[in-house]
Amino acid sequence: MVENFKQTEIGAIPHDWDVKNIVEFSTMKARIGWQGLTVSEYLDRGDYFLITGTDLVDGRIKWDTCHFVNKDRFIQDKNIQIKAGDILITKDGTIGKIAYVDSLTIPATLNSGVFVIRPKKEAYLPIFLFYIFNSSYFRDFLNKLVAGSTISHLYQKDFTTFNFPLPPTKSEQTAIATALNNADALISSLEKLIAKKKAIKQGAMQELLKPKEGWDWTTVEKLGKPYGGLSGKSKNDFNAGNCPYIPFMNVMSNPIIDKSFLRYVKIGSSENQNKAMKGDIFFNGSSETPEELGMCSVLLEDIPNLYLNSFCFGFRLNKELGTDGLYLAYYFRSSFGRRIFTILAQGATRHNLSKANFNKIEFQLPKPVEQKRISEIISDMDNEIFEIETKLEKQKLLKQGMMQSLLTGKIRLNKQQELPQTIGLKPKKSLNHNHYFEDAVLIAAIVNHFYSEKYVLGRKKVQKLLYLLRRKQEADTNAFKRKAAGPYADEVRYKGGEPIAKNKKYINISSNKLGSIFSKGEQIGEALDYIEKWGMNSDINWLVSQFKFETIDQLELLATIDMAIFDLEKDNKVASLENIKNLIKSDKEWKAKLEREIFSDGNIRLAIRQRFDLFE
Secondary structure (H helix, E strand, O other), X not given: OOOOEEEEOOEEEEOOOEEEEHHHHEEEEOOOOOOOOOHHHOEOOOOEEEEOHHHEEOEEEOHHHOEEEOHHHHOOOHHHOOOOOOEEEEOEOOOOOEEEOOOOOOOEEEOOOEEEEEEOOOOOOHHHHHHHHOOHHHHHHHHHHHOOOOOOEOOHHHHOOOEEEEOOOXXXXXHHHHHHHHHHHHHHHHHHHHHHHHHHHHHHHHHHOOOOOOOEEEEHHHOEEEEEOOOOOXXXXXXXXXXXXXXXXXXXXXXXXXXXXXXXXXXXXXXXXXXXXXXXXXXXXXEOOHHHOOOEEEOOOOOOOOEEOOOEEEEEEOHHHOOOXXXXXXXXXXXXXXXXXXXXXXXXXXXXOOHHHHHXXXXXXXXXXXXXXXXXXXXXXXXXXXXXXHHHHHHHHHHHHHHHHHOOOOOOOOOOOOOOOOOOOOOOOOOOOOHHHHHHHHHHHHHHHHOOOOOOOEHHHHHHHHHHHHXXXXXOOXXXXXXXXXXXXHHHHHOOHHXXXXXXXXXXXXXXXXXXXXXXXOOHHHHHHHHHHOOOHHHHHHHHHHHOOOOHHHHHHHHHHHHHHHHHHHOOOOOOHHHHHHHHHHOOOOHHHHHOHHHOHHHHXXXXXXXXXXXX
């Protein structure tokens, strides 16, 4: 036994912790039937939410899926009129789903498939118990309860033996719940960021791949020749394989063949099988739905003796034409390519692709240089999404480790203590420098992450990024004014961060006919050391993750709307579309913005929503 721990029926816990019983220390209520509630009583609108099991998603209530009930149904049972701090657990359907009620916008009640759990006389912190219900304590309990049975319903009596560990003070419960809640918030922010980046990518693909003037018409057969996948193979050939092959799902799932997702097949020395080569593209020739036919993937690496599964076919591009295989993979996966293959799909229950029809596919293709540029932009977006997804999976694993350590008392916290470096958050240190020098360092960091030899980084973009970064940091933005290209800070350009960064050789500034061009200076590493020392890496990473692929116009729109809302709120005015447009229209520097397409009503509405997602 570890010192300061004691052995209990639920495992080892600290000596000063107690084991509590859920029924003894909580009330557990549920509606007993609906007394003849009909489908028509599940209202689409109303003043009282009706929460069902399907509305419990990822530990929270998905309010936008909830139905409503009338007042008579709401007042039937006061015990299940939901309060902030309640914990909900499904007892029918998918049993054991959990949700925590952090707040209510309108009154809510339950249907008969959900329990509500509340502490008796503030016996414990509700959100602490919420994490207990998300831990192995409850999962193991539930698994034992249903093991070897066909149970499809939980009764209150089923919970009478559920025991859980409880720290002795509310402050320690609060500290544990806060640490886990912070981890959840980080996970949620990453999930939202991934969704946003995927939406941005889809929009970018739609615009980049849309045929434009000057693009040439071509057919597939002009670009190269198709070849078949593996043939004549039996099950035994795949049990003792000596050569790698590309599985069907690798083609279906990835625009670029994933070399970590290969399988092996036995190939004899005298066999005549087609090998897959670097630069080849692949298509599935059969699918259950027309929408999944002809998914395209490209091989970008040399892999010796590589073959293709028998359900797909390969296509070898004519190298002399310079056609970019990655561009074609993105194109045929886009809405434009999906329309082509949906039309070509043949069959009723299984949809197949005619090779003759495939060769005759006609579409518009840009020049090879532009193909390469487009595929690189989309690939950069894919890489960024992959990096965030990898970070998300890491954070989920870290949170599981945190729960195991915190809810068993292996790591002890109280409200004065901070969680050791576990969830990737780093407190900022006090800064002993003026804001001009800080601006210089931040500008250098912006240039480091946003500079590209392919795409010019100008002052206008740097200024917008600095403004948005300052807003993220909740720092003073008074230097930024309502200039025509604003928000814009003359102070930053002439006497603040920009000249300091240039003199310190953190950045270089050159000029062409389009204006000033920012690039990395020979001493930029010194500025990045300050970013690390001041604990600002998370701020810079946030800026990159949010705005890496935003255009200058998109950044100007967002920064303008943010500043307009900020000014309206100071005057106690609502941030409505009308008020924002009136403010812009009333300013002599800004009024011309409303004549630009980027400042359309629809774009302004999107920017309002984005602004509140980012800064509220």
